[in-house]
Amino acid sequence: MVQPLSAGQEARPRLRRALGEHRGIALTIAELKKRGAKRVGLMGPLLARKQRELEREFTVVELDAQYVRLRLLKSEEELDWLRIGAAFSDAGFASLLAGTRPGMTERELGNLVERAYVGEGGTTFIHFIGVTSMANPALFAPPQFHSSRKVQVGDIVFCELSGSFWDYSGQVLRSFTVGSEPTALYRDLHATAEAAFDAVTAVVRHGTTMEEILDAAGVIEERGFTVCDDLMHGFGGGYFPPILGTRSRPAGPMPKMTLEENMTVVVQPNVIARDRAAGVQVGELIRVTRTGCERLHQAPRGFFAREADHHCRRGPGRPRHRAVARAPGHRRTGDRAGTGADHGPARRLLPSPTLEMLAPYGVTDEMHKHGIKVPRWQIRDRKAGVIVEWDLGLIADLTPYPYRFHLEQHR
Numbered sequence: 001m002v003q004p005l006s007a008g009q010e011a012r013p014r015l016r017r018a019l020g021e022h023r024g025i026a027l028t029i030a031e032l033k034k035r036g037a038k039r040v041g042l043m044g045p046l047l048a049r050k051q052r053e054l055e056r057e058f059t060v061v062e063l064d065a066q067y068v069r070l071r072l073l074k075s076e077e078e079l080d081w082l083r084i085g086a087a088f089s090d091a092g093f094a095s096l097l098a099g100t101r102p103g104m105t106e107r108e109l110g111n112l113v114e115r116a117y118v119g120e121g122g123t124t125f126i127h128f129i130g131v132t133s134m135a136n137p138a139l140f141a142p143p144q145f146h147s148s149r150k151v152q153v154g155d156i157v158f159c160e161l162s163g164s165f166w167d168y169s170g171q172v173l174r175s176f177t178v179g180s181e182p183t184a185l186y187r188d189l190h191a192t193a194e195a196a197f198d199a200v201t202a203v204v205r206h207g208t209t210m211e212e213i214l215d216a217a218g219v220i221e222e223r224g225f226t227v228c229d230d231l232m233h234g235f236g237g238g239y240f241p242p243i244l245g246t247r248s249r250p251a252g253p254m255p256k257m258t259l260e261e262n263m264t265v266v267v268q269p270n271v272i273a274r275d276r277a278a279g280v281q282v283g284e285l286i287r288v289t290r291t292g293c294e295r296l297h298q299a300p301r302g303f304f305a306r307e308a309d310h311h312c313r314r315g316p317g318r319p320r321h322r323a324v325a326r327a328p329g330h331r332r333t334g335d336r337a338g339t340g341a342d343h344g345p346a347r348r349l350l351p352s353p354t355l356e357m358l359a360p361y362g363v364t365d366e367m368h369k370h371g372i373k374v375p376r377w378q379i380r381d382r383k384a385g386v387i388v389e390w391d392l393g394l395i396a397d398l399t400p401y402p403y404r405f406h407l408e409q410h411r
Contacts, residue, residue: 025050029057043067071237073262078168079287082236082264083296086170086285088122088163090299091394093172096129096161098352098398100306102153102179106131106146109157116397117163125162125169131155132277134183140272140279141228153179153308156186158281160268167237171266172297173281176304185278189271190303192223193282196269200232201286204267204293208259210244217246220271228272228279235285236264263288264296300390352392352401364401371407 032040040058042051054060074082095116096109106129113127130142131149134156142158151157158175175190182190199216217231226248234240242265245251259265268283282301287294350367358364378389396402 025053029053032058068238068240072234072240073260074236074264074287075262078236079262079264079296081165081168082170082285082287084165085122085163085168086172086296087298087394088117088120088165089161089170089172090297091116091120091122092127092161092163093159093174093299094394095398096157096159097174097176097304097306098395100151100157100176100178102151102308104151105148106151107148109151110146113159113161113163116394119397122163122165125164126160127162128160130158130281134177134180134186134278137276137278140277141270142281151178155179156182156280157306158279160281169236170297171235171268171283171285172299173268173270173283174299174301174304175280175282176306178306179308181305182303185273186280187303188223189225189273189278189280190282192220192225193269193271193280194301194303195219196231196271197267197282200267200269201293204259204265204286204288206259206261206288206290208288210242210254210257213244214247217269220246220269221248224274225271226274227270229268229270231269232265232267234263235266259288261288261290298389298391300388350405350407352395352399352403352405355401355405356399359400367405367407371405373403374406375403377404 037058039061040054041061041063042054043063046054051060092113095112099112100109109129109131110127113129114124118124126144128142128144129146130139131151132139133152133154135154137156142160155178156175157178158173160171160173162169162171164170177186196217196219199219200213203212203216213232220227227246228249230243230251231246232242232244234242242255242257242259243251244255246269264285264287266283266285268281270279270281270283272279280303284295284297284299287296350371355364355367358367375393376389376391379387381387392402392404394402
């Protein structure tokens with residue numbers, strides 16, 4: 001309870017006394033009476049006893065609905081702060097993906113996430129992390145509290161991460177395997193979740209109805225799966241409408257609203273099997289625009305594979321980014337003449353774990369005399385420009401080589 005105080009030298013001592021008396025509601029009522037208050041606005045939960053005390057003295061007007069409406073549409077400043085929260089969340093996932101090793105406990109995985117942003121001024125809203133065997137799955141959603149279970153080869157790790165900048169959090173949901181390829185079931189689950197995410201975000205814009213979103217998510221049921229959580233919810237300063245499930249798993253009555261420009265929502269088709277405890281986490285926070293949506297996150301999408309020898313890559317057949325698969329004309333920067341054809345000597349791309357492994361033998365230093373460091377890389381469209389950019393500087397606290405290293409193979 002906040003005790004209103006007049007300005008002046010006595011404010012601080014009075015505040016200390018008020019906070020120490022454990023009579024917050026009584027002191028608040030006394031202050032309001034002194035100010036001649038008749039009507040009191042109330043937002044948020046209050047113990048029933050305390051609300052009755054307020055109602056004995058004043059007309060209480062509940063302002064929850066007005067407050068929620070105010071928070072639904074974000075200002076430009078709020079969007080900037082949400083982007084910082086999203087960057088913290090992305091850094092947490094990058095750290096988790098890069099640092100996960102067989103033998104680590106779930107608690108150690110949580111520590112990996114926090115170390116990525118706490119030192120930069122970030123805080124944790126949530127980091128839910130699930131680890132289970134793909135051959136004999138026992139979890140379809142990440143638990144809220146970490147256990148002492150150790151990561152093993154053949155596991156899937158799936159997570160929902162929200163790093164925060166003050167009251168503004170991002171939210172990124174991703175999945176990856178450890179030491180093995182995804183099983184057929186998990187490939188299907190993840191492909192369905194990605195397809196649902198693409199379908200839902202394709203219809204998001206100012207004016208989108210809830211029915212349009214449900215119809216777009218129908219691919220989940222068409223492929224024989226369902227979900228274990230809300231398909232979409234408002235986010236950023238609170239958990240806001242629209243809170244929407246799917247046709248096979250409603251989240252309650254259909255919200256009577258449409259999407260509006262500058263709403264921020266999490267799209268999270270966390271697809272699960274109907275006949276066993278198996279599921280994936282896919283999704284992230286986006287901003288609704290007049291004609292579509294804007295990604296607030298930079299974390300690459302995909303079903304990643306964390307190899308037992310500490311390398312990280314995407315699963316077989318998975319494009320580097322969804323945009324590459326669905327729009328002709330996209331290319332990686334570095335492809336010559338924009339054609340994707342390589343007319344020069346073959347090049348080798350070396351990730352940071354390989355550079356770390358070779359460093360004690362002097363090989364890494366020797367390679368650096370001939371190769372090129374690539375701390376940022378992009379996927380671009382010839383007409384639209386940058387589609388996505390990866391900043392490997394986000395893992396600079398985890399490796400002395402926060403970049404991709406290009407080396408011509410003949411060297």
